[in-house]
Amino acid sequence: MELTAEQAAIRDTVREVATEEIRPTAAEADRTETFPEDVWETLADLDLTALTVPEEYDGFDADRLTYAIVNEAVAYGSLAVATALSVHALATSCIAEFGSEDLREQWLPDMATGQPVGAFALSEPDAGSNPAEMSTIARLEGDEYVLDGEKQWITNGQRSGVLVVFARTDPDDEGSVTQFLVPKDADGLSVGTPEEKLGLRASDTTSLSFDGVRIPAENRLTEEGRGxxxxxxxxxxxxxxxxxxxxxxxxxxxxxxxxxxxxxxxxxxxxxxxxxxxxxxxxxxxxxxxxxxxxxxxxxxxxxxxxxxxxxxxxxxxxxxxxxxxxxxxxxxxxxxxxxxxxxxxxxxxxxxxxxxxxxxxxxxxxxxxxxxxx
The missing domain is CATH 1.20.140.10 (Butyryl-CoA Dehydrogenase, subunit A, domain 3)
Incomplete structure (x- = not known):
């Protein structure tokens, strides 16, 4: 099946931006291990930071094929930039699909503009490819959850302003994994030193530490155990x-x-x-x-x-x-x-x-x- 005329036009536009604006920044960004924020602003101007944000929250609301086409075209210019964009899109997807109406209204319109940047905090130092083994804990205390634990390999770890975090609500139950929205400026949340990597060196990749991080109970995105x-x-x-x-x-x-x-x-x-x-x-x-x-x-x-x-x-x-x-x-x-x-x-x-x-x-x-x- 061929692309629609609209999909082909999106592909061609993003490929042109990738060739003329993203690729020229890639070598320096890789060499200095810094993310090209000017490129992020260009993606925002094209509404690409709104890819998985519903239209009612000022989003692009791309279909699945268009999402794939955009990811391919951005990666043609820089895989590091494409990775940052896809992780931001994962975060907005989670908020759009699982968040309350209040959370969606609070976060999605701004995230559609590219700020705050989203991050997806699933991986842990000892959990590897089995998230059921995660050790980050979220304890319910009154009308707040208190988070303690470590996350690793977090794309957009430094530059993000909001996190989608996965944690157990019962330390003895691997089936209690739950999804939470955590503002990056929450007390007790600290960001590790950026990783020195083989490739994808312009991508902002860090660890995250949660030490008594308190968030409102309303920031729980999924039912307990459904994360x-x-x-x-x-x-x-x-x-x-x-x-x-x-x-x-x-x-x-x-x-x-x-x-x-x-x-x-x-x-x-x-x-x-x-x-x-x-x-x-x-x-x-x-x-x-x-x-x-x-x-x-x-x-x-x-x-x-x-x-x-x-x-x-x-x-x-x-x-x-x-x-x-x-x-x-x-x-x-x-x-x-x-x-x-x-x-x-x-x-x-x-x-x-x-x-x-x-x-x-x-x-x-x-x-x-x-x-x-x-x-």
Whole structure:
């Protein structure tokens, strides 16, 4: 199924912004490990920070396929920027879907404008890929919850103004995971030192500590014990977003490799005339195209209300591993020029994280096998 005229126009507009405004900032942002806030303002001006905010709260309210298209196009410019945007969108999704009317009215219109930035605090130092093992606790005391615990690998950890936090309401019950909205300026909440990472270095990634953080009971987003199911539901859409970003990153690497192969000469001919290079590019093109089709299929299934867990996991698994393959081959085609500081080597470093966050490749395979074999 082809894109609608509106979807194609959105894709082309965001791709142009990614090429002309996002990509030129990426090298410096990576080198200095700072997020390009001017780019964030550009995304806000395009209403992209409102992607998952309903229209009644001044949002874009994008359908699932449009959401995927935007994620791919932004990642074409910078995966770090696309990651920040998708996490902000996860936070607004949670508030829109699970928050009370008062919480939605209080937070969503401003978040639609890009400020405050949202963060999604699920991962913990010892919980890994099993959020049921989380140890952050939220105790109900009168009309407040008191949060204690540690979160790790939090995108937008420093720059965010509001957090969606997952915590147990009963320390002895792994089924008591609940979702809460926590303002970033809450007393007792502290932000750790930014992580020094292999790639995605412009992304703001930190730990968070909760030491007696008090929030109103009304800031509970889900019923007690319903937070994990809510998280898994939201993460299905998140995996489609990461699949789309993986495709965007791979497409950027492929385009650079095609251009370089046409310009670089060896043995008195462009290397694009050498069969080995031609076959590499053919494989790369096929990988990018297949990843995009899987991603769009998962997005359309979600939009139709189908159970898209397996489709989302297949898209995320294939597209993220595909991004690793394509960026690796792009480095190889560039030779020494791809190994020194450049867009190509950054693409290669950035690609690895797509096989890890929002569920590792192994978690995706487990999900696919479960849906396939266990029903």
């Amino acid at each position: 994990l199911a809510a998280a898994l539901s939201i993460l299905t859409g998140g995996r489609v977003g990461i699949a789309a970003q993986s495709v965007g990153l791979a497409q950027a690497a492929l385009d650079e490799a095609v251009d370089y192969a046409g310009e670089r000469e060896q043995f008195d001919q462009p290397i694009a005339d050498i069969q080995t290079i031609r076959h590499k590019l053919a494989e790369m093109q096929t990988t990018v195209r297949a990843g995009r089709l899987l991603t769009h299929d998962a997005a359309r299934r979600m939009e139709r209300g189908e159970d898209a867990r397996m489709a989302a996991s297949m898209a995320k698994y294939f597209a993220s591993e595909g991004a690793m393959d394509v960026t690796n081959e792009a480095v190889q085609i560039h030779g020494g020029a791809g190994y020194v500081e450049s867009d190509i080597e950054r693409f290669y470093r950035d690609a690895k994280v797509t096989t890890i966050y929002e569920g590792t490749t192994q978690i995706q395979k487990t999900t696919i096998a479960r849906e396939l074999l266990d029903g």
